Amino acid sequence: xxxxxxxxxxxxxxxxxxxxxxxxxxxxxxxxxxxxxxxxxxxxxxxxxxxxxxxxxxxxxxxxx
Numbered sequence: 654x655x656x657x658x659x660x661x662x663x664x665x666x667x668x669x670x671x672x673x674x675x676x677x678x679x680x681x682x683x684x685x686x687x688x689x690x691x692x693x694x695x696x697x698x699x700x701x702x703x704x705x706x707x708x709x710x711x712x713x714x715x716x717x718x
Contacts, residue, residue, distance in 0.1 A: 657685055662706040665698050669706065 657663070661672045665687060673695065674686035683700040 657683075657700050657703060657705070662690075662708075663687070663703040664706060665696070665703050670696070670703075675700075 657672055657675055659672050659675060663670050663672060663685075669690045670687035671690060672685055673688045676684040685698055685700050685703060687696050687698060687703075688694070689696065
């Protein structure tokens with residue numbers, strides 16, 4: 654299982670998201686609330702469905718003006 658935390662960038666179904674919430678470690682399957690960076694729509698997925706995006710030193714996520 655991947656270490657997922659609030660604020661992390663991930664991909665899901667070929668789209669880029671930022672993690673906005675994570676269910677407790679004890680819950681199974683672990684659920685993650687995601688915000689689509691293009692549409693700002695909120696979606697929910699399991700942690701196993703996500704692929705982390707490496708942090709390359711870019712500006713803070715969500716600062717897309």
